[in-house]
Amino acid sequence: MSRTSATGVAQLLGDCYEAHSDDPALRWGERWFSFAEVAAIAAGIAARLRDAGAAPGDRVVVHLDTGPLARAVDHALLGHGFVRVALSSRLHPHEVAAIAADAEAAIVICEAARADELRAAFASAPCRARIVTFDDGDAIPSRLLEAATPAPLLPRASDDPLMLMYSSGTTGAPKGVVVTDATWLAQLGRAVAQLPPITRDDVVVLAAPMAHFGGSIGLDCMLRGARTVVVDPFEPHRVLDAIEAHRGTVVPLVPTLLGRLVDALPGRDEAVASVRAVPYGGSPVPTDVLVRAARYFPRSLVQFYGLAEALAPLTVLSPDDHRRAARRLAGSPDDAAARARLQSAGRWTPGIEHRIVDDELQVRGDTVMRGYWRRDALTASALEDGWFRTGDLGETDAEGYLHLRGRRSELIISGGFNIHPREVEQVIEQLPGIAEVAVLGLPDERWGEAVHAVVVLEPGSAGDPPRHPDDLARAVREACLARIASYKKPVGIHVLPAIPRNSFGKVDRAAIRARFGSAEDRTPVPPPERR
Known part of the structure; x- marks a missing residue:
């Protein structure tokens, strides 16, 4: 029987709202909204979803641009019992319709400008989700605050679904990965343990997609009282402006965005002087990009490796690893050992078991998924006695660093x-x-x-x-x-x-x-x- 955890994601949100009630939490338009106001906005969003027919436990698809609304929606879903299904805003309407149908979603939240295209796509798919939009721009938070009524947060059982994370679908139709409340809490603990201590004085400058790595790290930091500034769309100089203006300390990035930001940094060293952590992950980064990045972030770069089915960080390449290897390569570009270190995925985090079977990496631990959404046969083929077959080919060297050689499918x-x-x-x-x-x-x-x-x-x-x-x-x-x-x-x-x-x-x-x-x-x- 499922039991409600004494400490779950909803409880952590509630603790955060109480401990940091009057502290600034989220930059929206030209003003900061406090944690208490974010809590009220989230309650207003949750009420809107209930009015549209959603109930606790229902899947809610989020198809929004990276922005403060998407962050507030996260709080509404995670704190009020809904199952978050966050998708990239770049997906085609027909792809969104297919995922919403697979998830049996009750609601799809999108920008008003996308609603008609989604309705047309839904008409040709077995999708019964209702579309909910928030089309008041920067006026959204004020209007939600005006209409908000107090609503208690809704804890869920530790093994209840918190999210469905859909795979990228490079080798077939996207699959929904079931992430439970307990799985996400384990991820949260591992992630913050690998970052500098996060406090109310930290400012997260978030420009990476909410549905990806950056959105997860941003939420982890927010639960520790950090403020959030969202830059959308990603433009390197706008990101640098935001870091400089708000004294940004944490800048989560995906590899392609890290490369673009590094290209824009010459002459703007002072803009990133406040940065303490640049966590990145998701795909390999060229060594040259990391060497150049280390010039501007000598003690901040940290790589996380993980998958939708086994949440990051499974392994971590630390700031010290980056700094030492980059320094050696700056003096000797042909240093093969230093190059290999920068191309590694780092060392294993405590508590994650790992093994290599037929060149394929398998992992077991508390951040491994419960299974694929309503795909029992696929789950059985991917999981055995808790071991997840990652599909990644790799090996761990004598010093404990993981070296990935690509995907089995590739x-x-x-x-x-x-x-x-x-x-x-x-x-x-x-x-x-x-x-x-x-x-x-x-x-x-x-x-x-x-x-x-x-x-x-x-x-x-x-x-x-x-x-x-x-x-x-x-x-x-x-x-x-x-x-x-x-x-x-x-x-x-x-x-x-x-x-x-x-x-x-x-x-x-x-x-x-x-x-x-x-x-x-x-x-x-x-x-x-x-x-």
Whole structure:
């Protein structure tokens, strides 16, 4: 039988509201709203959802831009018994409809401008969710406060669903991961333990998507009394302006946003002088980006590794790890050990069990999911005796650092050889003038699969690689032959203005395969040398 936990997420929210009642909590428009006001706004949102037909335990889809409204909605859902289903605002209406139908959602919250498109998508999907909008812009909080009536927070059982986190769907339809109240509390404890002590004096500048890594860290900090400033949409100079104006101390980022922020930092060192923590995670970061980032955040960078099914941080690459490795690479760019350290996912956090089975990483612990939403067979295939099969290929070195080699689903098998895309990407991204790279296998008559690389070139760089396809391919192959086995080098190089990514910022290899899957669509390159 489920039992209500003595300390759950709703209880923590209540404690936070009481302890920090008059403290500033959330910047909305041109003013700060206190924790007491945020609590009242959340109660008003919860009342609106109940009026629309939602009951405690119902799934509520959040399809909002990154903004203060999305943060307030989080408080309403987590504190008043609803199950949060937060989605990227970049998803297509038909994708939102499919997820809402799968979750059997009662409500979808969206901006008013998206409502008509969603209704049209719902008409062609088995989705019965009602659409709720808040279309008063900066007037939303004041109007909710005027209409708010006191409503007690609603604790839930420790093993009751708190959230459904839908996977990014790069290898198929998104799956709903059931995150319980207890699972989220375990994540909260592990995350804050890896950050500097968070207090009411901290200011979180939040520009990463609410449905992703940054939104989780932002909520963790808010429960410790930190203030939140949201920057939407993400523009590097606007983020720097917000950090400088509000003396931001915590800046959660996803890797692509970290790279863009670092590019904007030259000449603005003082803007980030107040920053104490830059947690990031979600996908690999080029070593050069981390070395440059360490110049501006010498004691702040911290990488978290985790998955929707096993919440971060499973492992942590600490600020000291970043600082030491970056310092060594600044003096000796060819220091292979330092480069490997920066490319690792860090050390395991206490209490997380891990093992490698057939090259695949498996984990067990209190942040592992209960299962997939109403997919018993899929859950059974992913979980066994509490061990979750991550799908990540990796190994832990003698010093306890985890090194990921990519996803099992992304493994390239060419001529009988196993090739990890990340190993090849790490070589190519070191070439001057290469901004981004993604490596994948494409069908090949001779080898079954052949290694191909998609690259984005930096505009106007003094160290640009050759632009002609033949010369570029030759430069890439020479770099690979100098660092890795011959059979791992790409046989095709394709230049794009941007790497296709999904709504979570991860490389969309399915889109790349759709574009270059047939031989006639591929960039002509010189014949590959003998393997």
